[in-house]
Amino acid sequence: MSKYAFGVDIGGTTVKMGLFDTEGNLLDAWEIKTRTEDDGRHILDDIAGSMEKTLEIKGISKEDVIGAGMGVPGPVGADGTVFRCVNLGWNVFNVEKVMSEKCGWKVKVGNDANVAALGEMWMGGGKGCRNIVMVTLGTGVGGGVIIDGKILAGAHGAAGEIGHIPVRDDEKLACGCGKHGCLEQYASATGIARLAKEYLAEHKTASVLRMAEDLTAKDVFDAAKQGDAAALEQVENFGKVLGKALASISCVADPEAFVIGGGVARAGQILIDAVQKYYRQYAFHAAGNAEFRAAVLGNSAGIYGGVKMVLAEEG
Numbered sequence: 532m533s534k535y536a537f538g539v540d541i542g543g544t545t546v547k548m549g550l551f552d553t554e555g556n557l558l559d560a561w562e563i564k565t566r567t568e569d570d571g572r573h574i575l576d577d578i579a580g581s582m583e584k585t586l587e588i589k590g591i592s593k594e595d596v597i598g599a600g601m602g603v604p605g606p607v608g609a610d611g612t613v614f615r616c617v618n619l620g621w622n623v624f625n626v627e628k629v630m631s632e633k634c635g636w637k638v639k640v641g642n643d644a645n646v647a648a649l650g651e652m653w654m655g656g657g658k659g660c661r662n663i664v665m666v667t668l669g670t671g672v673g674g675g676v677i678i679d680g681k682i683l684a685g686a687h688g689a690a691g692e693i694g695h696i697p698v699r700d701d702e703k704l705a706c707g708c709g710k711h712g713c714l715e716q717y718a719s720a721t722g723i724a725r726l727a728k729e730y731l732a733e734h735k736t737a738s739v740l741r742m743a744e745d746l747t748a749k750d751v752f753d754a755a756k757q758g759d760a761a762a763l764e765q766v767e768n769f770g771k772v773l774g775k776a777l778a779s780i781s782c783v784a785d786p787e788a789f790v791i792g793g794g795v796a797r798a799g800q801i802l803i804d805a806v807q808k809y810y811r812q813y814a815f816h817a818a819g820n821a822e823f824r825a826a827v828l829g830n831s832a833g834i835y836g837g838v839k840m841v842l843a844e845e846g
Contacts (some may be wrong), residue, residue: 537599540833543618549834571620598637600837602646606688639840648675650836655828656790668795672715723748752798770805778813792826
């Protein structure tokens with residue numbers, strides 16, 4: 532019986548990797564550089580080589596490896612086909628097939644945000660649940676949907692792209708996706724800071740935020756914790772837009788819990804309270820009691836999720 536599995540999380544700068552036993556215990560974790568030159572053609576060889584080197588160092592036979600699960604920054608089809616990963620230089624190809632041939636064991640591939648959500652459900656903030664929606668609040672807004680313990684990828688690998696839910700029709704500024712009025716324009720770190728700056732420019736309200744050299748989302752939440760009126764208003768607006776969007780998501784996914792992660796989520800309970808308040812107000816009654824939990828695995832969520840994908844295949 533195979534005893535080990537690899538979790539791999541491919542980012543634009545580094546590839547995070549982990550060796551696990553089949554009970555989900557992380558035995559070793561490391562990173563390698565993501566070589567994006569030559570249209571990213573070295574990335575999979577580098578990963579395969581790093582896994583083989585780890586086995587060699589630890590004296591583990593390849594026959595004792597059940598497989599590897601990988602998260603990639605782009606949409607992924609059910610058969611492991613990646614539909615372009617711009618920041619890796621990849622076009623359309625079946626990563627599962629290519630990688631399996633390179634390393635000689637089973638490989639499962641998913642979108643990185645979805646795989647991270649699976650990791651949080653298995654060993655993180657969503658532990659004990661089978662149905663969660665993970666929300667990642669960083670430079671953008673990412674997400675992952677887990678239904679009955681499995682990643683919901685959708686027909687085009689786009690399920691869980693919650694940052695691009697349209698929430699406003701009057702937005703003049705374009706989102707990174709090219710549309711206007713996406714959720715991430717208001718609930719991301721950059722969005723929160725932008726809206727706070729706009730507010731200060733339009734109002735004469737006294738606020739400690741005016742003293743910030745380069746206003747950030749952290750500044751907004753820190754000031755709100757101190758009772759700053761302008762900051763509190765920004766947190767309230769943030770809670771409303773995100774809470775309302777999650778209420779809409781709950782009508783489709785009906786999760787047991789929303790697991791909130793990313794750099795912005797480090798603001799803590801003030802953030803959870805603001806979102807939960809409006810979620811309860813807008814959610815359909817049957818889904819209104821979904822829990823709000825903090826993500827706990829941080830940057831390791833993707834490697835945990837990768838391993839869970841492989842183990843799930845084993846039944």
